[in-house]
Amino acid sequence: MTTQTIPACKDCKHYDEEMDFPVCKFHYFETPDYVSGVVYKINRFCPDTRKNQDLCGHEGRDFEQREVVEEQETFSYRKWIKGFLLTLGCSD
Numbered sequence: 001m002t003t004q005t006i007p008a009c010k011d012c013k014h015y016d017e018e019m020d021f022p023v024c025k026f027h028y029f030e031t032p033d034y035v036s037g038v039v040y041k042i043n044r045f046c047p048d049t050r051k052n053q054d055l056c057g058h059e060g061r062d063f064e065q066r067e068v069v070e071e072q073e074t075f076s077y078r079k080w081i082k083g084f085l086l087t088l089g090c091s092d
Contacts, residue, residue: 007060009046014064022046026062027055 009015014026023043032039049055056062 006058007063009050009060011066012060012063013066014062015046015066016043018043024049024056 009022009024012024014024016023016025022045024046025043027044027049028041029044030039030041044055050058050060
């Protein structure tokens with residue numbers, strides 16, 4: 001059995017979550033409100049864009065790798081005090 005990998009939507013820079021639903025910001029449609037004059041941009045549901053060969057398709061034709069941002073470590077008084085005590089020569 002052969003396993004094939006495809007680009008995952010969650011790793012794409014166009015991926016977003018709206019109310020816990022995975023949506024694609026690249027593929028959308030516009031709906032005009034003729035009363036107010038506003039045109040609403042509605043993002044498409046990710047699985048629908050991948051199933052449709054005219055959009056992203058199974059192979060992820062419009063996939064662009066999301067930049068990975070490393071999370072900064074939060075300040076910890078406990079670690080700071082432990083480090084401070086170690087510099088004074090105190091041990092645990």
